[in-house]
Amino acid sequence: MKDDIFSLHLTFNFPRMLNGYESLLVDRFFRYVQIDTQSNPDSDTQPSSSKQLDLSRMLLDELNSLGLTETELDENGYVYASIPSNSEKAVPVICYCAHVDTSPDCKASEVKPLLHKNYNGEDIILPDDPEQVIKTGDHPYLLEKIGQDIITASGKTLLGADDKAGVAVIMELAAYLQRHPEIKHGKIRILFTPDEEIGRGVNKLDMKKLGADFGYTLDGPELGSFEEETFSADGMKFIFYGVSAHPGHAKDKLVNAVKIASAFIEELPSDEFSPETTDGRYGFVHPVRMDGNPERMMVEFIIRDFNTAKLNAYEEYLKDKANDALQYFPGGRFEYEIKEQYRNMKEVLSLNPQVSEYAREAIHRAGIEIKESAARGGTDGSRLSFMGLPCPNIFTGEMAFHGKHEYVCVQDMEKSLETIIHLSQIWEENA
Numbered sequence: 173m174k175d176d177i178f179s180l181h182l183t184f185n186f187p188r189m190l191n192g193y194e195s196l197l198v199d200r201f202f203r204y205v206q207i208d209t210q211s212n213p214d215s216d217t218q219p220s221s222s223k224q225l226d227l228s229r230m231l232l233d234e235l236n237s238l239g240l241t242e243t244e245l246d247e248n249g250y251v252y253a254s255i256p257s258n259s260e261k262a263v264p265v266i267c268y269c270a271h272v273d274t275s276p277d278c279k280a281s282e283v284k285p286l287l288h289k290n291y292n293g294e295d296i297i298l299p300d301d302p303e304q305v306i307k308t309g310d311h312p313y314l315l316e317k318i319g320q321d322i323i324t325a326s327g328k329t330l331l332g333a334d335d336k337a338g339v340a341v342i343m344e345l346a347a348y349l350q351r352h353p354e355i356k357h358g359k360i361r362i363l364f365t366p367d368e369e370i371g372r373g374v375n376k377l378d379m380k381k382l383g384a385d386f387g388y389t390l391d392g393p394e395l396g397s398f399e400e401e402t403f404s405a406d407g408m409k410f411i412f413y414g415v416s417a418h419p420g421h422a423k424d425k426l427v428n429a430v431k432i433a434s435a436f437i438e439e440l441p442s443d444e445f446s447p448e449t450t451d452g453r454y455g456f457v458h459p460v461r462m463d464g465n466p467e468r469m470m471v472e473f474i475i476r477d478f479n480t481a482k483l484n485a486y487e488e489y490l491k492d493k494a495n496d497a498l499q500y501f502p503g504g505r506f507e508y509e510i511k512e513q514y515r516n517m518k519e520v521l522s523l524n525p526q527v528s529e530y531a532r533e534a535i536h537r538a539g540i541e542i543k544e545s546a547a548r549g550g551t552d553g554s555r556l557s558f559m560g561l562p563c564p565n566i567f568t569g570e571m572a573f574h575g576k577h578e579y580v581c582v583q584d585m586e587k588s589l590e591t592i593i594h595l596s597q598i599w600e601e602n603a
């Protein structure tokens with residue numbers, strides 16, 4: 173098994189183009205993206221696909237050969253490792269976390285990473301499918317990268333920079349700190365999770381074993397981006413009940429739940445509260461599934477806002493709309509249930525302000541302008557924050573993820589590495 177994995181490394185397309193980099197960051201990244209680690213939402217196993225373990229095993233081997241301690245790949249597919257403290261101070265234990273899986277939304281096997289050195293600012297035609305063109309018009313960020321080095325896939329698959337850029341940056345941090353004992357830091361825990369893309373990234377995580385005080389996910393997009401806020405999220409399910417009758421003899425008897433559910437959806441405004449009409453800090457209610465028959469119809473929503481208290485207002489709003497719809501269907505009724513999904517990690521991070529402050533200082537020391545944004549979604553960090561590990565998200569350079577146009581800028585990855593080197597030092601300095 174192990175031999176197979178390492179032989180993948182030999183199938184580089186352009187190994188000669190990787191010369192000239194002092195760090196092995198690009199080398200690592202190429203090695204990791206060529207391993208198919210797609211997670212599978214339809215699987216009940218843990219991890220959801222055993223191929224994720226191909227990368228996890230490789231990471232474990234590499235962590236061991238780097239001389240890290242407390243290395244483990246556990247039965248749930250989590251990789252843990254420690255970089256021991258080299259400081260006399262009592263420094264809080266910091267964890268750096270990335271996910272090994274890639275999105276189920278796009279082909280992820282036989283990824284062929286391509287390095288575009290000294291990028292010239294033109295649209296990038298992907299050679300294995302010339303229909304696939306990464307256009308600067310759609311991706312203006314590329315124009316900021318002229319003269320730098322871009323990595324793309326070859327046109328048939330995603331790239332997997334989400335989140336193998338994060339994995340490579342953390343691995344290179346471990347290698348760097350081993351080579352530079354003069355850099356003082358506290359104990360650092362490394363964590364690689366499976367199944368983040370299908371929302372199960374931390375389901376089986378052993379927080380006690382992790383034993384960290386504060387954490388950072390390395391899973392953010394452009395240079396300098398920093399997220400300490402995510403949506404707060406609930407799921408809400410309505411069940412509408414009609415009154416069934418044989419349609420041939422249904423006059424004045426039948427109440428059709430399909431029609432109730434449709435009327436309910438019609439009640440929702442088309443110009444607000446919807447993902448297709450909101451951005452920035454605005455939340456939404458979003459119907460994601462309908463299923464049933466004239467007797468019983470289920471309508472499922474996801475509800476999102478940065479302000480947790482507003483979720484409740486949205487839920488009341490939906491109930492009102494359901495009642496409005498029922499007016500036209502005497503004899504019909506509904507039930508609902510609400511499930512908490514995740515919460516805005518800012519609620520935890522504002523109680524531990526140093527976690528974000530130190531990250532901002534680290535980005536600043538790396539000579540980068542900070543771009544703070546609020547993630548219109550959840551991250552492993554939002555779950556981790558509420559599990560006791562306050563955990564904002566730091567950029568890695570991964571862009572246009574979950575599709576064939578995914579790319580990453582090498583220099584962004586290097587700045588990400590530089591940022592977490594500084595960050596490790598800042599925790600030690602402030603202890």
Ligand SMILES: [Zn+2]
Binds near residue numbers: 391
């Ligand atoms: Zn990710």
